[in-house]
Amino acid sequence: MTTTLTAWSIERYGAPEVLTRVTPPMPVPEPTEILIRIRASAITRADGMMRSGRPLFARPFLGLRRPRRNLLGTGLSGEVIAVGDKVTRFALGDAVFGEAGLRFGANASHICLDESGVLMKKPDALSHEDAAGMCDGPLTSYHFLHEIARVRPGQSILVLGGSGSLGSAAVQIASAAGLHVTATCSARNAGLVADLGADRVVDYTREDVIALPNQYDVIFDTIGISSYAVARARLTEDGRYICPVLTLGLLGAMLISRVVGRRRALFAAAGLQPPETLRRHLESLLVMVEAGTLAPLLDRVYPLADLIEAHRYMETGHKRGNVVVT
Numbered sequence: 001m002t003t004t005l006t007a008w009s010i011e012r013y014g015a016p017e018v019l020t021r022v023t024p025p026m027p028v029p030e031p032t033e034i035l036i037r038i039r040a041s042a043i044t045r046a047d048g049m050m051r052s053g054r055p056l057f058a059r060p061f062l063g064l065r066r067p068r069r070n071l072l073g074t075g076l077s078g079e080v081i082a083v084g085d086k087v088t089r090f091a092l093g094d095a096v097f098g099e100a101g102l103r104f105g106a107n108a109s110h111i112c113l114d115e116s117g118v119l120m121k122k123p124d125a126l127s128h129e130d131a132a133g134m135c136d137g138p139l140t141s142y143h144f145l146h147e148i149a150r151v152r153p154g155q156s157i158l159v160l161g162g163s164g165s166l167g168s169a170a171v172q173i174a175s176a177a178g179l180h181v182t183a184t185c186s187a188r189n190a191g192l193v194a195d196l197g198a199d200r201v202v203d204y205t206r207e208d209v210i211a212l213p214n215q216y217d218v219i220f221d222t223i224g225i226s227s228y229a230v231a232r233a234r235l236t237e238d239g240r241y242i243c244p245v246l247t248l249g250l251l252g253a254m255l256i257s258r259v260v261g262r263r264r265a266l267f268a269a270a271g272l273q274p275p276e277t278l279r280r281h282l283e284s285l286l287v288m289v290e291a292g293t294l295a296p297l298l299d300r301v302y303p304l305a306d307l308i309e310a311h312r313y314m315e316t317g318h319k320r321g322n323v324v325v326t
């Protein structure tokens with residue numbers, strides 16, 4: 001085995017060009033760790049936030065003047081090539097997927113992770129490319145729909161940004177849960193989003209869906225394009241505006257909606273839930289994959305060497321589902 005691994009590092013915040021290829025020593029697994037040869041890893045909007053240090057109010061977590069963590073990437077899929085002597089959940093040769101979480105460093109050739117983290121055996125039904133994106137869109141949307149909004153069959157949902165990583169998963173998860181799904185995207189993605197399970201697709205370039213006189217039990221603003229103040233009028237009496245993009249406006253809306261009326265604005269950091277909770281959600285998602293009700297949407301695949309290009313594309317704000325490097 002080689003003695004070094006290939007990874008990408010950031011010493012300062014900035015545009016994709018701040019990413020630098022590095023070759024740190026190959027880690028040796030601690031007793032409860034596994035060493036994974038990474039076959040595919042995801043490039044997400046959260047990675048863009050880590051790299052750019054934006055929005056600024058995230059800096060206390062990311063590092064005030066420079067990144068606290070130098071290596072990038074969380075979602076990954078690969079094979080176990082070494083195990084610590086106390087590992088019980090995995091064995092040499094297992095195909096696994098999951099996320100590195102706050103350890104980062106998934107955009108690399110290898111990584112050592114504790115077996116108690118968000119790691120699962122990869123079924124054959126999922127390619128490494130599809131599995132690498134499972135912890136971004138599918139896992140986050142599952143958490144928002146089932147834990148935060150607690151959706152029920154027969155409810156109606158509006159998904160803003162239905163063709164993105166979170167949106168494409170949300171449309172499938174909501175449809176499988178028996179909701180009536182309305183989703184927004186541009187015309188080029190309308191057919192795709194309808195195929196994912198949306199009952200109605202609204203082209204946001206032609207129509208302002210919030211101005212239309214419909215009511216929804218849940219509005220999932222996957223890209224933070226609207227606000228509780230605006231969307232509130234389209235919520236049922238006890239409807240939920242759920243949004244994964246934290247802003248000061250959303251924070252204020254969460255506080256106010258807790259004390260005024262029955263509608264709520266809600267945010268969560270899905271990746272910060274306990275690993276056992278996230279593994280349970282992944283198990284439910286794998287049941288959906290097995291049943292054919294969830295197929296992660298894969299957009300572009302880049303070689304790991306082209307990480308800068310992959311970041312540039314991710315930041316256009318128009319990717320369809322997931323972008324991965326292999």
Ligand SMILES: NC(=O)c1ccc[n+]([C@@H]2O[C@H](COP(=O)([O-])OP(=O)(O)OC[C@H]3O[C@@H](n4cnc5c(N)ncnc54)[C@H](OP(=O)(O)O)[C@@H]3O)[C@@H](O)[C@H]2O)c1
Nearest residue numbers: 045140161163164165166185186204244269270317318319
């Ligand atoms: N809180 C959490 O736990 C958590 C976890 C993961 C991610 N996030 C956050 O969630 C956000 C969404 O991430 P993502 O990866 O799903 O985004 P994304 O994939 O970049 O979303 C892009 C999609 O949004 C659509 N879009 C762009 N402008 C639109 C508009 N005005 N109206 C409707 N759709 C529009 C695009 O469709 P067209 O190309 O058709 O325009 C594109 O398909 C990010 O900010 C990320 O940081 C939060």
